[in-house]
Amino acid sequence: EPEVTQTPSHQVTQMGQEVILRCVPISNHLYFYWYRQILGQKVEFLVSFYNNEISEKSEIFDDQFSVERPDGSNFTLKIRSTKLEDSAMYFCASSGAFGYTFGSGTRLTVV
Amino acid sequence: AQSVTQPDIHITVSEGASLELRCNYSYGATPYLFWYVQSPGQGLQLLLKYFSGDTLVQGIKGFEAEFKRSQSSFNLRKPSVHWSDAAEYFCAVGAPTGGFKTIFGAGTRLFVKA
16 A cells, blocks of 8 residues: 655754655645644644645744655655754645545654 | 544553544534544554445444534444554544645543453
8 A cells, every 4th residue: 555655753853953854745646744743742734735835834834844845756844943842743644536644754853 | 613522531441342432523514534543652543534425434453433424423433442452542534625634633542451
C-alpha cells in the first residue's frame, strides 16, 4: 500500500535555528498537509497545499512557518527560527479522490 | 463550528472484555469520519473510515464503528480487547471533497488490565 514518507524521524535543533521537515506524499495525490501534535495533546491542522499554493492555514501557521513543493515529489515544512514551544510531532499527509494518508511523523525537539 | 468530542479522556478495560469508545462530531455537511490509533511516541495508524453507505464499518484489528447521523456519533467498538490494544485512540472528521483538513478529537487513552 502506498505510504507517505517523512524524514527525518527525529530531529533535535537549537532554539533560533531553522529546520526543514521533509515529506514525500503519495504520488497521485494532489493535496498535501502538515499537522502538529504537541506531546500529550491532540493533532492540530497547520496548513493545506494544492496546486503549488497554500489553500488553507490555521492560526498556528504564522510567519515563522512556510511550506514548499520544491520538486515533483517532495513537500517541505520550514520553521525559520525555532522556539521551545515548537517541540512536537509533525505529521505530513496527502489526499486524493478517496484516500487520505498520514506519514509516520517527525519528532522535533527544540533545545 | 466543526469539532470532534471524545468524552472519555481515558478508559480501563479488562483483557477479553468488550470496548466502546465514544465520539461525537459537529459538522455542517455529510462528514468523512475516521478512527486512528497511536502508540506512545509513534505515528497515526488508520483503524477505519466512513465515507458513505453502510453505517457499520469494519476496520483492522477487529475494530468496528457505527455512524449514527441522528446522534452525530461515530463510536468505536471491539468485542474482545487484547493487551496490545492499549494505546491512544483519536476520532477525526473531514469534508467529503478533496483538500479537506482533518479535525481530531482530544483522544481517549485505553488501558488494558490483565
